[in-house]
Amino acid sequence: MQTEQVIQVKQLAKKFGNFEAVKDVSFTVNKGDVFGFLGPNGAGKSTTIRCLLSLITPNAGSIELFGKSLAQDRSAILKNVGSIIEKPDFYKYLSAQKNLEIFARISGADVSAKEIAEMLDFVGLGNRAKHKVKGFSHGMKQRLGIAQTLLHKPELIILDEPTTGLDPQGIIEIRNLILRLKNEQNKTILLSSHQLSEIELIANRMVIINQGRSIVEGEVGNLLQSEETVVSIEVDDITKAMNSLSQHFAAASIQQITNKQLEIEVRKQDIPALSKCLVEAGVGIEALEPKRKLEDYFIKTIQS
Amino acid sequence: MLLKNTYNEFIKIVSKPRSYLGFGALTLLISIIIFAMKADGESIVSFVTASFEQTLSFNGKLVNGNLIAFIILQMLVVHIPLLVALVTGDLISGEAAMGTIRMLASKPISRTQIVLSKFIAGAIYTLLITIWLGVLSLLVSHWVFGSGDLIVLNSDGLVILPEADILWRFGLGFCVAYLALMTVATLSICLSAFAENSIGPIVATMAIIIVFTIIGTLDVTVFDTIKPYLFTTHMASWRSFFEDPIPYDDIIQSIIVLIVHIVVLIAITLYKFNKKDITS
Amino acid sequence: MKNTLLLSFLFLAFGSFSQTAQSVLDKINKKYAEIKDYTVDAKVTADIPMIKILPSNVKIYFKQKDKFKIESKGIVILPKQGFTELNNFLANKSKYTAVFGDSLVIRTVQTRLINIIPNESNGEIILAKIWVDQENMVIMRSQITTQTNGTVKIDYTYGDQLKKGLPSVMKFEIDVKKFKMPKSVASDINKSSKDPKKEKEKKRTKGTITITLSNYKVNTGLSDAVFKEKKK
Numbered sequence: 001m002q003t004e005q006v007i008q009v010k011q012l013a014k015k016f017g018n019f020e021a022v023k024d025v026s027f028t029v030n031k032g033d034v035f036g037f038l039g040p041n042g043a044g045k046s047t048t049i050r051c052l053l054s055l056i057t058p059n060a061g062s063i064e065l066f067g068k069s070l071a072q073d074r075s076a077i078l079k080n081v082g083s084i085i086e087k088p089d090f091y092k093y094l095s096a097q098k099n100l101e102i103f104a105r106i107s108g109a110d111v112s113a114k115e116i117a118e119m120l121d122f123v124g125l126g127n128r129a130k131h132k133v134k135g136f137s138h139g140m141k142q143r144l145g146i147a148q149t150l151l152h153k154p155e156l157i158i159l160d161e162p163t164t165g166l167d168p169q170g171i172i173e174i175r176n177l178i179l180r181l182k183n184e185q186n187k188t189i190l191l192s193s194h195q196l197s198e199i200e201l202i203a204n205r206m207v208i209i210n211q212g213r214s215i216v217e218g219e220v221g222n223l224l225q226s227e228e229t230v231v232s233i234e235v236d237d238i239t240k241a242m243n244s245l246s247q248h249f250a251a252a253s254i255q256q257i258t259n260k261q262l263e264i265e266v267r268k269q270d271i272p273a274l275s276k277c278l279v280e281a282g283v284g285i286e287a288l289e290p291k292r293k294l295e296d297y298f299i300k301t302i303q304s
Numbered sequence: 305m306l307l308k309n310t311y312n313e314f315i316k317i318v319s320k321p322r323s324y325l326g327f328g329a330l331t332l333l334i335s336i337i338i339f340a341m342k343a344d345g346e347s348i349v350s351f352v353t354a355s356f357e358q359t360l361s362f363n364g365k366l367v368n369g370n371l372i373a374f375i376i377l378q379m380l381v382v383h384i385p386l387l388v389a390l391v392t393g394d395l396i397s398g399e400a401a402m403g404t405i406r407m408l409a410s411k412p413i414s415r416t417q418i419v420l421s422k423f424i425a426g427a428i429y430t431l432l433i434t435i436w437l438g439v440l441s442l443l444v445s446h447w448v449f450g451s452g453d454l455i456v457l458n459s460d461g462l463v464i465l466p467e468a469d470i471l472w473r474f475g476l477g478f479c480v481a482y483l484a485l486m487t488v489a490t491l492s493i494c495l496s497a498f499a500e501n502s503i504g505p506i507v508a509t510m511a512i513i514i515v516f517t518i519i520g521t522l523d524v525t526v527f528d529t530i531k532p533y534l535f536t537t538h539m540a541s542w543r544s545f546f547e548d549p550i551p552y553d554d555i556i557q558s559i560i561v562l563i564v565h566i567v568v569l570i571a572i573t574l575y576k577f578n579k580k581d582i583t584s
Numbered sequence: 585m586k587n588t589l590l591l592s593f594l595f596l597a598f599g600s601f602s603q604t605a606q607s608v609l610d611k612i613n614k615k616y617a618e619i620k621d622y623t624v625d626a627k628v629t630a631d632i633p634m635i636k637i638l639p640s641n642v643k644i645y646f647k648q649k650d651k652f653k654i655e656s657k658g659i660v661i662l663p664k665q666g667f668t669e670l671n672n673f674l675a676n677k678s679k680y681t682a683v684f685g686d687s688l689v690i691r692t693v694q695t696r697l698i699n700i701i702p703n704e705s706n707g708e709i710i711l712a713k714i715w716v717d718q719e720n721m722v723i724m725r726s727q728i729t730t731q732t733n734g735t736v737k738i739d740y741t742y743g744d745q746l747k748k749g750l751p752s753v754m755k756f757e758i759d760v761k762k763f764k765m766p767k768s769v770a771s772d773i774n775k776s777s778k779d780p781k782k783e784k785e786k787k788r789t790k791g792t793i794t795i796t797l798s799n800y801k802v803n804t805g806l807s808d809a810v811f812k813e814k815k816k
Contacts, residue, residue: 016581053410055582078412085410089403093319102315105308108412148407356635357664359733359758360793363642364659453658461634464659469638548636 004031005067006156006188007052012061013212014047021047022058023212029190029205031155034182036199036206036220037192044212045192046086049160052190053083065156079108082154084162088145092134096125096144099133100151107152116151123147123177139170146177157181160192171198178202228265230291231274236284238262244281249274260286306417306424313425317391326387326433333383334376334440338448341372345449348375352457368452370470372445374546377481380437381540385488385513386506388433392426393492393505396577400500400584415578419497423570426489434482442474456546463548473550477542480555483562484539488513490569491535497576500584532557535565605682605698609674611721615749616671621647621806622750625799630661632791633760637661644797649675651811663756663793664733670726673709674700685713690724691741693717708732722749734759745800756793 007029014022022044029035039045050056052063054074063070065077090099097116104111120126123143133141142162149157159178163171179202181187193199199206200220207217216223235241238259245254245264254264266274271290278285317323341348345367353362396419399405408418454465465473488509495505516536519527531537541558544551623646629639642656650668654660673679685697695715702709708730715725722742729735736758743752 016583050406050582053406055406055409057579057581075412075414078410081410083410085406087403089407091316091319091402091404093321094316098315098319102312103407103411105312106305106408106411106413108305356661359664359736359760360632360635361662361664362659363654363662364656366659455659461636464635464637464661466638466640466658 005029006031006033006065007035007190008062008064009048009052010062012048012051012058012063014044014051014056014058020212022051025061025209025212025214027207027214027217029156029188031188032182032186033205034178034189034191034203036203037190037209038194038196038199038206039192039209040194043194043209045194045209046160048209049083049085049158049190049192052158053081053085054078055085075108079152080155081158082149082152082156083158083160084142084145084149085158085160087138087164088141088148090133090136090141090144090148093132095130095132096120096136096147097129099144100148103148104151109152111151119147119151120144122150124173138165139167139173142166142170142174143177146174150181154187156188156190158190158192161194162191163193163195163198175202229268229271230263230265231271232257232261232263232287232289232291233274233278233285234261234287235278236260236286237282240281241278241283244277244283245274248277263291305413306421309413309417309421310424313395313421314428317425317429320391320394322394323391323429325390326384327436329387330380330384330433330437330440333380334437334444337376337379338372338445341367341375341445342448345372349455352455352462356462362455365450365452366455367449368454369442369446369449370452370454370467370474372449373441373474374454374456376441376445377437377477377542381481384433384437384485385539386510388430388485388489389492389506389509391429392489393496393509394502395422395426395493396496396573397499397505398496398502400582401502403584405582405584409582415580416574419493419570419574419577423490423493423573426493427486430485430489431482434478434485438474438478454546458543458547463546465546465548473545477545479542480545480559481542483559483566484535484541487535487539487562487565487569490566490573494569494573494576497573497580533561535562538562605684606677608696608698608716608718608721609682609700610677612716612723612749613671613675615721617648617675619646619648619748619750620803621645621651622800622802623804623806624750624797624801627796627798628660628662629794629796630791632661632758632793633789635661635791645806645810647806647808647811651808653811661793662795663736663738663758665728665730665736669709669730670712670714670723670728673712679703679707680712688715690715690739693724694719695724720746720749722746722751745802748800748802750797750800750802752797754795754797756795758791758793760789760791 005028007027009028010026012022012025013020025044025048037045037049047056051058052065052070054070066080068077070077091102094102097120100116100119104116117126117129120129123146125140125143125147128136128140133144136144149159162174166174175198178189178191182189191199191203203220205218206220206223208215233241238256242254242256242262245252249264249266249270252264252266254262256262264274268290275285275288349366349371350357353366356362396405399408409415451467453467454470456463456465491512492505492509495508499505513536516534520531520534520537538558538561541555544555544558624644626642626644627639628642630637637659640656640658640660642654642660645653645655646668650672652668654662680700680702683699683701685699687694687696689695695717698714698716700712700714709728710731711729713727714723716722717724720742723740725737725739727735727737736756738757739755740751741753745752
């Protein structure tokens with residue numbers, strides 16, 4: 001069975017004056033994917049996403065959504081797309097419900113008042129429906145943004161940095177919401193982020209872009225499994241720990257950071273063995289944290 | 305989609321507190337003028353008739369509702385454009401400033417429809433302001449001062465229009481005044497498409513009106529060729545309905561100039577907004 | 585036939601010379617004094633440079649000696665003087681000296697000019713000239729020059745009230761040289777008066793106001809209360 005492609009971007013390029021924000025980005029999102037769109041700040045993620053939503057007109061390349069050219073079938077395509085770009089902004093002087101009514105009217109679908117109420121309940125804002133948005137916290141606006149995104153039941157949902165500025169609780173809520181959308185409603189989701197851990201937790205496929213170019217694209221599991229991770233360990237006896245690790249992980253790079261903390265670079269699947277080795281050596285582990293930054297991952301990816 | 309978004313735009317306008325600023329300011333200004341005219345209207349009129357009164361006597365009710373309405377229109381012609389621009393200058397740039405433009409422009413509505421719906425909503429708002437101005441100036445001043453013949457001072461003399469011959473002049477005058485205000489509204493919407501903050505287009509609109517008005521008032525030959533094409537020259541065209549005989553040719557010319565301005569400004573707005581990369 | 589004409593002329597001439605200017609005025613004053621009050625409908629038509637106004641209908645109330653009221657629905661422009669001043673001035677013989685001037689035919693009516701020279705220099709009227717139809721003892725034309733209001737010329741036409749000396753048409757000729765357009769907020773800033781027709785209009789120095797009077801009601805015993813209303 002052939003996989004249905006929801007987004008197909010080919011050799012996308014966009015210039016703002018002399019600045020090339022996007023030089024050459026290509027990727028494909030399949031139906032049902034939670035697709036991670038990764039890149040450091042300034043990599044061209046937002047520009048690419050804005051191109052997908054026709055907010056920005058690209059200088060070169062092609063964008064197809066649902067097998068149709070965005071340039072030619074914009075309206076028909078966007079009826080099936082819901083999006084939050086960066087932070088969701090609403091008409092502050094209107095209530096949550098009125099804001100949703102406004103966006104529902106131009107979403108291309110008939111959305112009833114009942115559906116709006118249900119959607120507000122779905123994102124946990126049922127009791128704030130009549131409240132003006134200007135009194136909402138960032139997290140509440142984000143949830144209202146999700147409601148706005150889902151209102152017209154789109155097949156494709158594009159979320160650009162949906163967890164930016166949220167507290168840990170908010171991040172978890174949004175993450176769970178995305179997983180529910182995938183699992184319960186089988187939506188295709190394009191999720192842009194600069195946090196690898198975020199993508200790792202919920203995406204099945206991803207693309208990494210840097211300096212306006214797509215570097216790597218594939219299954220998240222496959223891409224990350226083979227990768228080495230910097231693990232930061234806090235121990236009670238740094239000398240014993242260094243000795244023990246040097247013996248068991250001779251090939252690994254080990255670095256003492258303080259008299260209680262060290263960092264070692266190992267593959268992800270070796271982390272259990274790492275803690276086992278320290279415990280067996282009688283070293284008390286006070287903290288163990290795999291530190292994997294997307295930037296590090298990039299460098300590795302590019303070098304390899 | 306156009307109608308739906310026009311409805312949206314209108315909801316946005318009526319929900320914004322600043323939209324009521326215009327109505328409030330008009331009510332206040334008109335109340336002040338009516339109060340002042342009630343207190344000292346006679347002396348204001350005698351200032352106009354003074355040079356004739358050596359040989360002529362003006363009998364009848366000179367200070368009446370029609371005269372007050374006329375004076376109100378005359379005085380507010382400078383201020384109403386600001387009140388209109390306050391709302392219309394914010395229609396596009398306000399969305400950019402608030403960030404909602406991203407949401408709006410990523411919906412399946414075309415940008416042309418977005419602009420046109422904003423333009424229609426702006427036109428409705430301007431119409432409401434004009435109607436409010438008409439209702440307040442005509443009804444309230446008639447209620448306070450009663451009706452009567454209208455004495456109008458034009459550049460070439462006094463015209464006294466009989467009471468029965470005035471209402472239709474006000475009606476047509478308001479239509480042309482509305483067209484002039486629509487030109488201001490369209491100008492501010494057009495400037496709004498170029499800006500990403502609310503205040504810029506409003507200030508720019510007023511600056512353009514002021515500069516054009518000054519050029520129009522200066523008696524300098526170099527400006528004579530451009531004066532007929534400045535929309536500000538035609539903003540007071542409503543006044544021509546109070547001349548006798550009515551200079552219909554001049555009025556039609558003014559209407560044409562104003563409509564051409566509106567059409568060109570909408571075209572520029574559509575072009576700019578359709579080409580615009582939304583990066584805010 | 586010739587003789588008859590000659591006789592008539594001699595009679596007229598003798599008749600004219602037989603009375604002094606003052607005695608003519610006395611007769612006119614007497615006629616005027618008989619009218620205690622009147623009301624009359626008037627149609628006012630003004631043709632004045634720099635002022636455009638449609639003809640309007642008013643009602644005029646008069647009661648001796650100088651009670652005068654104009655009732656109008658709309659705005660009416662009337663000459664500042666000319667209704668009562670002359671008659672009141674003529675009534676006081678001690679204030680002036682009347683001297684005959686030339687004869688003049690006004691609209692086929694033979695008239696005689698009477699110059700009226702005030703005896704005092706501090707009065708409002710500096711000089712008055714009246715052309716009198718001595719047959720009917722009515723003023724056919726007057727020209728009054730006052731200290732403050734310049735010269736006003738009035739032509740009188742008589743109809744059914746000829747016997748009472750009440751005119752059916754009064755045509756005022758007004759000097760408008762002193763008219764100046766006030767520059768005020770109400771003036772039209774966007775219009776320049778370079779229209780040659782309008783320029784010509786501005787150069788006119790005379791204006792006329794024609795008052796056509798009809799439906800006189802004389803000596804009806806008008807109450808003073810009629811004149812007590814606020815005049816505007």
